[in-house]
Amino acid sequence: MSDASARKRQKGLQGQRIDIALATNPDAAPAPALALFPSAQPPAKTPFTLYTPTGSPAHRQALLAAETDEIEFESRNHLGLAAGGEDDGYSTQYMIGVRNPRTNTLTLHAAPLHTFTPSIKSLKAPEAALDSAAAALYTAQRSALGTAFGTKKAQAQQRAQERNKLTESSFGTGAHVAGLQSHLQQSISAKAGALPSAADIEAKANEARPIPPFNAAATSPGDVYPLDGVVSASELHALDLSALVAAPDFKARLQLLPYRRSDWIRTKLRQLLPARASAEGHVANPSKKDRDRLRLVVYLAHLFQFRQAARPGRPVDRAHVVEKLGAGAGGGASAALVDALIERFTEPVRAGGHAGGEERTVTSTAEIKCLCYMLVLMLRVDGWNTDVTTVAEDLGMGNKRVQELFRSLGCQLVAPSAADREKLVAQGRATSAADAAKSKKASLKVPLQFPKERRGKAKR
Template identity: 25%
Template sequence: MAASCSLVCCGEENDSDKAVIVRFSNGSIQNANALDFTMYKNTDDKTPRKRSRRIVVAETERLSYVGSNFGVGSMKCNNLCKYYVGVLNKQTMQMEVHSAQLFNMQPVIPGEVTETATAQDTTQTYREKVDSLIEAFGTNKQKRALSSRRLNQVGSDTLNQAVAKAATSVIEQKGLEVLQQEVAESQEDLALHLPPCSADATKPEDVYPFDGLLSPAEFEALEQAGSKMAALTSEELQNMRDEGGCLSVVKFLVNLPPEGEARDKIVRCAFYLSLLFKLLRQRNLSRKFGMEEGCPRIIQTKLFRTFTVETFKNGRVQNMVSASMQVKLAAFCLALLLHMDHMTADLSLLHRDLGITEARMIEVAKSMGLTLSKTARAKAEEDRPSNEHRQAFLVLPLVKYDKFMERRKRKKMH
């Protein structure tokens, strides 16, 4: 009668006490006693990932085998399952159950590539493998094509690095929020930046009401500044004309009415218009803007709130005039000129004062529904006489312009 045996569970064991089960990848071993097994463990006990790394080496007279529980050649089943092996003690007839690890033993042939090189090869993409084959066995034409493609790839990488560097410098100068706002504003409709408009008005002066440009309190605060503008001498006006940037203002100051409400209105609006021109030319705005010219505090607050955006730069909050604010400034200046000159405005002088192109100024005038003086499209600006300026008129009903969509010519297929 066979002797009975009992099972004894050894419980949870350390990694060093686990049994080792090896599997040979190239076949089975006939005589296991002819193998000399050695186990190596990682000496870095502080790193949890490296603490459990083991390498098993089996040596014979003809060949050596190596297996590990980490890296590319390790068996993934050790992480998914738990393995146990029973060891029978013939003296006590008790079978002890130990946890086990599986190792895949692979032969090591002298002269073969190392494991590092094999790991690098497995990470190569399909394109890289094909390129390696072309380098080794490709024709001259294929090798030239491969060399050309690699040169183009290097040029593309250099261009991407230059673009990334330029974008980083722009972001550091302006700030990411301001750039995102400028992109969003550039995609918005131009009509969103126009002054308050009453399209159903019966009088031209009520379409863009004067109170929407300057409130009664703001107009009253410009009394002292307007009187200074009216007291400018002919020499001072000539200096303003020579310096440029205020040609529209000088035009009204030279031909002021003798007296009355019309004169008072023009000089106040002329001062406010000069501030708008100066605001557009400023890069970094300070809280002292307009103080030298005698700008009232209520006007300065209006300029900052209406025509600037706040940005965080150099550790502090600053005000700046964005691209959309430039369009808004141009529209408000044009509306103010209409009230100053009986619903007529000189676009040629205005676009020079604002520092924008005439085409952009015409686009703003069209978005406001103004009637433009007709000029031959074929004539360029320099071909027109110096005394011929493009004019804009506010005539009811307002003109609705169709957007011109440019069509690209299709290339003929040969």
């Protein structure tokens, strides 16, 4: 009978209009609150105390605190994320509705959320530790308890700590102790004077970089990285350019290169040699400067192909490298050139298995070294200003990674000018001027400056 009456009352309330009102409690009056206990939860009858700053309403920037025999609970409802006003800093606003069935009115009360973090009393540091005298007493009492009731292992550890503790009288007293102290101070001063300076440490670190030999005192970009330190004259002269120069057109010249999928190499080949020989069979005769640059372009084509043949982390198979470089200008790469590449851009690593010995492998350091040598040669051919995006696409690497390599060589990254941005858009290498602005050029500047090492904790 009672269930039927309840259902009848609920059915009678359906469709009726409910008036909503907002509670206007005085600032000093207590307000309802929502509590969130992520871990430990206090007993239901635990009394809580409300704390608010002087002059602040009771429902804003409040602190609720309570404690049991084992745990303390404390929470603030204000996050402190902003300082613009009283309401700043709340992550979410909550309301509690109280319905008056007699007047059919729903009154909304503001209810800030309090998230409680419990702290165990037994794990908190004793307050006596703030005072040195009290801390000493606490240590002595703990030592006495350990001696009386501790295990043998704990007692042995405690005795070892007491023996190793240094005090002002650990070395005794008298004139001989004063002499020992003076000797130690003089020895420390002498050793400290022999320590390398910050400049010496930085210079030594720069010399250990996997980059070509450099001249830190160079006054022009062309003198920073001498060419003979990047590639020897014998390697360059081992490249025969006669077949490349005499080829009838660009397509035939491209087929003579061991690596043909580089836009940078294609562009330089078009710039240094005319697109097609004359109808009379006239062969192009580039100047000595262009021939030198052409040799570097052909050498870079060998380096591109070498990166394909010698993969990082794998032993280098010389026969495989010779096969991959066999389509070089003039009928293939010479044995001396292949040996020079393997010697320069690989490192000896102990071979596995029962045979032992060593094998040449492209380690991570050797890989970075090869990339840096390639970037230096590209800078030289481009007049020490190279487009980063083109190089990154040719190497199959991200722009940021290639930018870091250019910085490690002492280059500065320069944003393209308005004319360069228009040119990139016209060539189809950028969809818009904003996209073209992301493309940067690496420019080698003097005096040579390498990036400084970051200090301090890394940001997470």
